[in-house]
Amino acid sequence: MASRYDRAITVFSPDGHLFQVEYAQEAVKKGSTAVGIRGTDIVVLGVEKKSVAKLQDERTVRKICALDDHVCMAFAAILFYNALPPFIGLTADARVVINRARVECQSHKLTVEDPVTVEYITRFIATLKQKYTQSNGRRPFGISALIVGFDDDGIPRLYQTDPSGTYHAWKANAIGRSAKTVREFLEKNYTEDAIANANEAIKLAIKALLEVVQSGGKNIELAIIRRNQPLKV
Template sequence: VGVRGRDIVVLGVEKKSVAKLQDERTVRKICALDDNVCMAFAGLTADARIVINRARVECQSHRLTVEDPVTVEYITRYIASLKQRYTQSNGRRPFGISALIVGFDFDGTPRLYQTDPSGTYHAWKANAIGRGAKSVREFLEKNYTDEAIETDDLTIKLVIKALLEVVQSGGKNIELAVMRRDQPLKILNPEEIEKYVAEIEKEKEENEKKKQKKAS
C-alpha cells in the first residue's frame, strides 16, 4: 500500500511469516533506490532484485551526469521501459513484479507511481498492489480525503488501516516505511507500528460506543 500525504509518503507491506531460524532482515519488500526515492514491490523477489539494482545504477549515473537526483517520474519511466522491453524480447520472459515507487522531487513535491509487468505506469494519490489489492483499493477510495492526510500521523494511520483490511494478526505482520521531505527513508520498528495499531483499535472502540449510544 502506498499513500501520498502533504509532506510525507508512506509505504506499507504485509510481512511474510519467515521460518524460525531465518534472518528476518533478509526478507524485505521495501527498499531505497536513492536518497529521495524508494520502492515497494509485489511478486517474484528475484525479479525485483534485478529491477532494483538496475534502477539504483541509473539513479547514480543520473547524479554523475546531471549533478541532480532523479525525479520520481524519471526513475519510474526508466523501470517501466525496462519492464516493457522484456515483454518484446526474444527468449526472455516479462518481469513478474508490480511496484509502487514513492519519493520527493527536488522542489519538495511528494510523488507516488505504480508500474505493472506490462510496462505501464500511472501517478496516484493512494494505491495498493499484490494479493488483496482490490479490497484495499476499495477501502482507500472510501477513506482517502484531505482530512485523512492532514498530518503525518493521520497518513501513517490510513496506511495501517488499509493493510488491516487484509492482514491477519495485527501490527506484527506489517512493515512500514516513511519518507519526509529532505529526510532519508525510515523503516518503522515493530513497537512504533504496534503503538499506531493500538490507537486505531481504541478509536474503533470509541466509535462503536458512540454508535450504540445513538442507537439506544
C-alpha cells in the same frame, strides 16, 4: 487455441492478448499486499510482512528498499519455496530491477549532477519492463511496484508500475493479493482530512492493510519518507 500463443512473448493471440504478460500480472496478484499513501508532506509505504522461518535471517527479507536517498520502492512478488515473499511478484525479478534502478540513479547523478526525479526513475523501470515484453528469449518481469519519493519542488510523489511496462501517478494505491479490497477501502476513506498531517497518513496506511492482514499490526512493515530526511522503516 490459447496454448498456441502463450509460449511466444512477441505474438498476439487472434483476440489481442499477450498471454505471457497476462500470466506475469497474475503472478503479481499472488504476492503479499503493499499499499502507498501520498500525504501533504509525507509518503507512506506499507507492506504485509509474514513470519520468517525460525532459522532465517530476517535482515535478508525485505519488501521495501531505497533506490536513492529520496526514492523508495515496494514490490508485490512471490517465492517458489516455503518462505516469506519479500516483494510482490517474483523476488529474483525484483532484485534485477532494483539493481538496475540503483545504478541508473547513481549514473544520472554523476552525469547531470542532479538526483533523478521520481517520475524519471519510474519511467526507467517501466521502460525496462516493457522491453522484456517484446524481446525473444526473455519473459516479462513478474513484479509490480509502488515507487515513492520527493522531487526538488518538495511535492510528494507516488507511482505504480505493472509487468506490461505501464505506469501511473496515484494519490493512494495498493498492489498484490488483496489489492482490490484495499483499494476499495482507500477510495472510501482517502480524503484531504485523512492526510492532513503525517500521523493521519500513517494511520490510513495501517488501517488499509489491517483490512486484509489477518494477524494484526505485528505483521505490518511501514516505510516513511519526508522531504530532506532519510528513509525511516
